Amino acid sequence: xxxxxxxxxxxxxxxxxxxxxxxxxxxxxxxxxxxxxxxxxxxxxxxxxxxxxxxxxxxxxxxxxxxxxxxxxxxxxxxxxxxxxxxxxxxxxxxxxxxxxxxxxxxxxxxxxxxxxxxxxxxxxxxxxxxxxxxxxxxxxxxxxxxxxxxxxxxxxxxxxxxxxxxxxxxxxxxxxxxxxxxxxxxxxxxxxxxxxxxxxxxxxxxxxxxxxxxxxxxxxxxxxxxxxxxxxxxxxxxxxxxxxxxxxxxxxxxxxxxxxxxxxxxxxxxxxxxxxxxxxxxxxxxxxxxxxxxxxxxxxxxxxxxxxxxx
Amino acid sequence: xxxxxxxxxxxxxxxxxxxxxxxxxxxxxxxxxxxxxxxxxxxxxxxxxxxxxxxxxxxxxxxxxxxxxxxxxxxxxxxxxxxxxxxxxxxxxxxxxxxxxxxxxxxxxxxxxxxxxxxxxxxxxxxxxxxxxxxxxxxxxxxxxxxxxxxxxxxxxxxxxxxxxxxxxxxxxxxxxxxxxxxxxxxxxxxxxxxxxxxxxxxxxxxxxxxxxxxxxxxxxxxxxxxxxxxxxxxxxxxxxxxxxxxxxxxxxxxxxxxxxxxxx
Ligand SMILES: Nc1ncnc2c1ncn2[C@@H]1O[C@H](COP(=O)(O)OP(=O)(O)O)[C@@H](O)[C@H]1O
Ligand SMILES: [Mg+2]
Numbered sequence: 001x002x003x004x005x006x007x008x009x010x011x012x013x014x015x016x017x018x019x020x021x022x023x024x025x026x027x028x029x030x031x032x033x034x035x036x037x038x039x040x041x042x043x044x045x046x047x048x049x050x051x052x053x054x055x056x057x058x059x060x061x062x063x064x065x066x067x068x069x070x071x072x073x074x075x076x077x078x079x080x081x082x083x084x085x086x087x088x089x090x091x092x093x094x095x096x097x098x099x100x101x102x103x104x105x106x107x108x109x110x111x112x113x114x115x116x117x118x119x120x121x122x123x124x125x126x127x128x129x130x131x132x133x134x135x136x137x138x139x140x141x142x143x144x145x146x147x148x149x150x151x152x153x154x155x156x157x158x159x160x161x162x163x164x165x166x167x168x169x170x171x172x173x174x175x176x177x178x179x180x181x182x183x184x185x186x187x188x189x190x191x192x193x194x195x196x197x198x199x200x201x202x203x204x205x206x207x208x209x210x211x212x213x214x215x216x217x218x219x220x221x222x223x224x225x226x227x228x229x230x231x232x233x234x235x236x237x238x239x240x241x242x243x244x245x246x247x248x249x250x251x252x253x254x255x256x257x258x259x260x261x262x263x264x265x266x267x268x269x270x271x272x273x274x275x276x277x278x279x280x281x282x283x284x285x286x287x288x289x290x291x292x293x294x295x296x297x298x299x300x301x302x303x304x305x306x307x308x309x310x311x312x
Numbered sequence: 313x314x315x316x317x318x319x320x321x322x323x324x325x326x327x328x329x330x331x332x333x334x335x336x337x338x339x340x341x342x343x344x345x346x347x348x349x350x351x352x353x354x355x356x357x358x359x360x361x362x363x364x365x366x367x368x369x370x371x372x373x374x375x376x377x378x379x380x381x382x383x384x385x386x387x388x389x390x391x392x393x394x395x396x397x398x399x400x401x402x403x404x405x406x407x408x409x410x411x412x413x414x415x416x417x418x419x420x421x422x423x424x425x426x427x428x429x430x431x432x433x434x435x436x437x438x439x440x441x442x443x444x445x446x447x448x449x450x451x452x453x454x455x456x457x458x459x460x461x462x463x464x465x466x467x468x469x470x471x472x473x474x475x476x477x478x479x480x481x482x483x484x485x486x487x488x489x490x491x492x493x494x495x496x497x498x499x500x501x502x503x504x505x506x507x508x509x510x511x512x513x514x515x516x517x518x519x520x521x522x523x524x525x526x527x528x529x530x531x532x533x534x535x536x537x538x539x540x541x542x543x544x545x546x547x548x549x550x551x552x553x554x555x556x557x558x559x560x561x562x563x564x565x566x567x568x569x570x571x572x573x574x575x576x577x
Contacts, residue, residue, distance in 0.1 A: 124385065197422035201483070203383060204418070205435035205490065206411035215434065220425055 057290025060283035079281040091253040096263040106176035111183030119191040137181035146242035149174035163258040166248030179232035190224030234299040240265035331356035337391035346372040348548040361539035369548040370528040378414040415487030419499040421479035423471035457485035477508020497527040
């Protein structure tokens with residue numbers, strides 16, 4: 001009774017020493033190989049896309065001799081003409097940035113507001129009704145947002161302005177509505193992760209709900225809320241289809257918010273099919289794509305920067 | 313002549329009626345009755361300890377006194393907590409003023425992730441305290457919480473840079489800054505090391521000169537050391553209430569004795 005099992009474990013030298021050629025070790029190795037190759041694949045894909053886009057995007061400058069300054073600041077875009085070609089992409093850069101910022105301006109307060117409502121004001125209702133609704137909204141394809149924009153927002157703007165309806169404003173509203181659920185759900189997660197502890201501390205000191213929200217919950221969640229908005233902006237910047245359907249795609253710089261405009265993405269999707277591979281026009285579109293890539297890196301750096309500050 | 317009569321009457325009234333009187337209090341979370349028909353006094357300027365096994369309803373009882381349980385949707389209650397002539401459980405009670413007057417310190421130190429000084433001024437700003445007074449209030453509260461000497465040169469550094477014990481004393485100072493009448497402490501030392509715990513205990517004994525203190529504790533020795541009255545709870549019921557010295561040496565109820573001697577926990 002007393003020496004149960006002792007015989008099998010008698011030599012502790014064998015028992016505790018690493019087993020060199022067991023099947024356990026082989027399984028371990030197999031798992032490692034699978035996981036490492038998955039990770040390697042993702043890294044290789046990222047590097048490959050970046051390299052490819054960089055090389056293709058720089059062709060117009062290197063091969064076709066396009067002036068970078070002119071490309072970034074020029075106002076006229078007619079890259080496929082026979083005689084005089086001009087390749088000013090500034091209107092599109094401007095269009096992309098204004099759609100992004102205006103959409104964020106629209107989505108940030110609404111999204112954070114609804115997130116507060118969901119997590120702090122009407123918890124049960126928010127969790128049972130609002131949360132699923134928002135998850136559905138996140139999953140709706142952008143073409144649906146574009147269609148709704150086309151049939152509702154564009155006519156509405158047409159009636160209330162001198163323009164034809166297709167406009168920067170329409171793009172901003174459609175993209176704003178589109179990123180709203182993203183901003184809301186990430187913000188709600190951020191607010192939910194604020195520990196009950198410090199909310200209790202605030203209520204325990206006699207703070208009202210609003211005082212607690214303004215003075216404790218929002219400041220504590222600020223870095224994550226900023227991340228939510230930046231992620232929304234990244235999505236807005238890259239959105240092509242819905243924008244293209246409502247923005248009008250004019251190649252000139254818009255003079256007002258109800259003017260037609262174009263974005264980097266909408267120009268690429270509209271023109272890519274009509275160009276021959278390797279032509280100046282085609283190369284210029286790749287350069288526009290390169291700008292998009294650079295911007296997505298910038299967004300990632302911003303998000304990294306914000307979340308590294310959160311740990312302090 | 314008349315004035316002294318009045319004074320006498322007031323003294324006698326104080327002698328018979330405690331600062332707070334809990335009457336037939338039951339607290340529910342949905343269907344579950346977490347506190348069952350508890351009646352007991354809380355005497356002014358004394359320390360009243362609540363002991364009992366985990367889950368017996370100590371925190372629930374404490375959190376009902378300053379209505380922190382209003383925060384929980386499923387929580388509701390029956391009975392009365394009489395304090396200064398009003399029932400604290402009355403719908404008409406302004407919980408903001410109530411919580412200012414009856415402060416609370418929680419089990420885990422929960423300073424705001426902000427500078428030390430902001431932790432103290434945070435709530436003062438809600439009550440529109442004058443700027444000129446704030447500095448003095450901060451200093452007094454930190455001194456009362458025996459933290460002033462340790463933090464006076466770093467009031468602007470983050471509260472999270474403090475040790476656990478210092479954070480807990482900061483939370484006590486934060487409550488004291490509102491000049492409360494009563495302090496509710498829910499296992500204030502259970503997350504602290506022995507040395508920090510001892511400091512907080514000393515502080516509680518010091519504070520009872522000016523405040524009425526109700527403390528939940530897991531630690532029977534602690535209750536014996538610092539409290540004047542002890543309540544033993546079990547399974548939501550109040551089993552025994554009495555002077556600490558008597559309850560610990562000569563418990564009337566068998567379950568109290570069993571708990572005190574470690575027959576169950
Ligand atoms: N928010 C809550 N919702 C539902 N039940 C709760 C809640 N808080 C506590 N309880 C239950 O109420 C009982 C008493 O809990 P509590 O007052 O925290 O006990 P103690 O502080 O003595 O350990 C426990 O059974 C616990 O599970
Ligand atoms: Mg408890």
